[in-house]
Amino acid sequence: MFRWLRKPKNEAQNEAAAAVPAAPQEIDVAATEASADGEAAAASDGASVLVDTRPPIDTSIPLLTVTGVERSFPVGGQQLHVLKGINMELYPMQLVMLKGRSGSGKTTLLNMIGGLDQPNRGQIMFKEYPFHECSDDQRTYIRRKEIGFIFQSFALMPLLSAWENVELSLRMAKVPRSEWKPRVTHCLELVGLGKRMHHRPFELSGGEQQRVAIAKAIAHKPSLLLADEPTAELDSQMGAQVMAVFRDIIRTERMTICMTTHDPTIMEVADRVFEMVDGKFISH
Numbered sequence: 001m002f003r004w005l006r007k008p009k010n011e012a013q014n015e016a017a018a019a020v021p022a023a024p025q026e027i028d029v030a031a032t033e034a035s036a037d038g039e040a041a042a043a044s045d046g047a048s049v050l051v052d053t054r055p056p057i058d059t060s061i062p063l064l065t066v067t068g069v070e071r072s073f074p075v076g077g078q079q080l081h082v083l084k085g086i087n088m089e090l091y092p093m094q095l096v097m098l099k100g101r102s103g104s105g106k107t108t109l110l111n112m113i114g115g116l117d118q119p120n121r122g123q124i125m126f127k128e129y130p131f132h133e134c135s136d137d138q139r140t141y142i143r144r145k146e147i148g149f150i151f152q153s154f155a156l157m158p159l160l161s162a163w164e165n166v167e168l169s170l171r172m173a174k175v176p177r178s179e180w181k182p183r184v185t186h187c188l189e190l191v192g193l194g195k196r197m198h199h200r201p202f203e204l205s206g207g208e209q210q211r212v213a214i215a216k217a218i219a220h221k222p223s224l225l226l227a228d229e230p231t232a233e234l235d236s237q238m239g240a241q242v243m244a245v246f247r248d249i250i251r252t253e254r255m256t257i258c259m260t261t262h263d264p265t266i267m268e269v270a271d272r273v274f275e276m277v278d279g280k281f282i283s284h
């Protein structure tokens with residue numbers, strides 16, 4: 001929860017000289033909390049400070065730990081070893097990228113991290129949940145609550161508006177109906193689509209469609225957002241917009257994002273890049 005702590009204007013102007021500051025007035029802006037527009041307005045009037053009143057997150061404790069993970073698939077009577085001993089940690093509020101040649105195993109790993117698949121060997125701890133030991137039903141339950149997915153191809157319902165697409169994901173996540181309106185508004189504003197909420201996918205550009213898909217993926221407030229080549233179908237400008245939205249999401253929604261990409265310019269904004277070669281990470 002963010003709150004604007006607004007000081008009286010004359011006090012803000014004379015801040016350095018003020019001997020006894022008056023008590024700040026709290027203004028709850030939950031519906032538009034931390035939207036990029038709101039923040040810019042606050043910065044420019046010089047009279048408000050954005051104060052995050054949520055409890056702090058300990059960013060030194062991993063959100064997810066992958067230890068010695070191996071995965072092989074039976075192909076033509078033989079085992080195809082795709083992941084050959086993966087170790088990694090994802091920390092809260094990080095932007096992590098997986099890079100590597102086509103077929104190196106990035107999507108296979110992303111599927112494990114997201115609880116869609118399980119390793120043949122090794123461990124995956126997501127928060128307090130041992131994904132490597134959980135049943136399908138348990139992983140589905142955790143996934144619906146804690147993880148969001150974004151795909152290269154947007155995966156939107158074509159006949160539903162942006163608003164209805166995001167609302168649908170709240171319905172599927174069994175979020176109470178009373179929370180839908182503020183949450184859908186917040187998510188669509190966060191991705192910069194406040195003015196296009198009622199457009200259907202075919203009325204939006206590729207970059208806008210991907211931003212609807214992002215709003216849809218974060219609507220249920222997951223702690224981990226996984227994205228498989230989210231910028232691959234976009235030109236460089238739209239790709240950069242998506243990355244700016246990811247940065248905003250990490251800051252305001254306090255999510256961790258793990259994505260795959262082939263694009264070196266996109267990698268420049270990562271907190272951490274893991275390079276996969278033939279089923280293993282190589283260190284630089």
Ligand SMILES: Nc1ncnc2c1ncn2[C@@H]1O[C@H](COP(=O)(O)OP(=O)(O)OP(=O)(O)O)[C@@H](O)[C@H]1O
Nearest residue numbers: 073075080082100101102103104105106107108109
């Ligand atoms: N269910 C499966 N059954 C058999 N082989 C599979 C299966 N899933 C993945 N593979 C194989 O595992 C290898 C790695 O695939 P993966 O999709 O993880 O690679 P990737 O690095 O994501 O590639 P790209 O960048 O092209 O998406 C490929 O050779 C693929 O054919």
